[in-house]
Amino acid sequence: MTILSSVAARRASAAGLALTACLTAAPAAFASAGTAPMAQPAAAPSEAGLDRYYQQRLDWRSCIKGPDDTTGRDLEKAGAQCADVTVPLDYADPRGRTITVAISRLKATDTRRRVGPLLINFGGPGGPALGDPPEMRKAMKDVGARYDIIGMDPRSVGRSTPLDCNWPVGHSIYSAGADRESFDRQVALHKDLAAKCRAANASLLPHISTRNTARDMDVIRGALGERKISYLGYSYGTYLGTVYTQLFPGRYDRMVLDGAIDPRRYNPRLLRGVEKENEQALADWAAWAAKRHDAYGLGRTRAQVLATVDRVVNASARGLTVGTGSDSFRLDATQVPTLIFGALSSDTDSARAEFGDQVSTMAKAADNRPAPLSPEFKKTLQEMLTSKNSQYGSAQTAILCGDGAAPRDPEVYWRDIERSRAAHPLFGPLTNNIGPCAFWDRPREEPTRVQHDAAALIVAATGDTRTDYEGGRALHGMLPGSKLITVKGANQHGVYLEYGNACVDREVNAYLATGELPAGDRTCAKTSG
Known part of the structure; x- marks a missing residue:
């Protein structure tokens, strides 16, 4: 049962949960933050002991794992390659045990207008995305060709070091x-x-968290040799993106958060409060x-x-x-x-x-x-x-x-x-x-607090049954530099490229193509053309 994301439900084969600056190498946020403020001076990789992770050379190879690997064959057919990124199990002990995070890459074909890498996450939590770059490239149309689309199975998920x-x-x-x-x-x-x-899973469990997944994302960015990474997150993926922007301000480029969660309400009981939306959707x-x-x-x-x-x-x-x-x-x-x-x-x-x-x-x-x-x-x-x-x-x-x-x-x-x-x-x-x-x-760490603004594009449907519309509005309020696209009257969780709403797709594609947010918030009708 995917709690939050209808997108993840299809990709994870379950019944049906990203936000957004001086480029630094390894912030102090890698240490256990507790309740300390997150706006701390950055530490150099050698000081934090993370240089070998950020500077690793990725072994790009075929994504096919065996004769029955349809995901690998689809990636291969599309021209994607796969790699395992080595990360520390415990970022407070970077010289200790390591695990791997599996990623795929479908390189940009419009190299003249290439933007950079776009990492995708479809929520869950725990939804895999390694197999999704070909589908995303096709759905994004012309703008997709400008990005290296990066699929990631987050730590503990899919082809990454597993937890079961x-x-x-x-x-x-x-x-x-x-x-x-x-x-x-x-x-x-x-x-x-x-x-x-x-x-x-006694040794793994203490280190499975969104904060550590966000840290893994930044190692991926470094291992790709990129100063910044763009991000498209749905549902829970909006919370993951939020955490990334707070731990690593200045290391993201374009940020799309669809079906956004109010980070203050994110906790193990996050379904509380969506009863009315589900009753309306049922009616x-x-x-x-x-x-x-x-x-x-x-x-x-x-x-x-x-x-x-x-x-x-x-x-x-x-x-x-x-x-x-x-x-x-x-x-x-x-x-x-x-x-x-x-x-x-x-x-x-x-x-x-x-x-x-x-x-x-x-x-x-x-x-x-x-x-x-x-x-x-x-x-x-x-x-x-x-x-x-x-x-x-x-x-x-x-x-x-x-x-939490x-x-x-x-x-x-x-x-x-x-x-x-x-x-x-x-x-x-x-x-x-x-x-x-x-x-x-x-949990070993306190939840992430939003202390940095982020110029994100947030998409929210008024009848969302998983992350209610008030959550999208709340996140927008916490990020004054963001813009909000509202879809009126839809009982829909995950809109961009998922709902066939031309208004939303047009606005998001324009942002991903130019890097310029809309001049103001936008409202799209449920059946917008």
């Missing part, structure tokens, strides 16, 4: 369910998930599905479709079996709300149609009728309910828990669940539920 908690499930985002007994089972589950992760989808009753059989009015959803959720308290034979799955009231939540990150027809198929299948199961699975729904359930997606869920959770502390007392969560249940009966028990971070070791 060996979980029996693919993620840790579930609803508390209908009652205290269900919540108590959730407490036991998440305590066990945390214990499994600690047992399997809007229900109106869409009502017009397609012949296809999905969910009701001919919005109210009837929403009643069908309620019936499915209520039936899940007793258990729903979807699929047939060996392809069957048992769903309960902690899982069905998660499926619904995961389907609401986009209001495109294709996303709504996939959700329609899921609800139709679960409605048949609720009526004790045969409920065969489409290939897409089967894949979603495999990744959610089996160990198939353990590495992705492990990395996502490790990043969140490594970035969560309450330790289960009673805090139970009180929040009960308070939210009356107003938000479907989503409140999910967004307020306990998770593994309640049982994690405390």
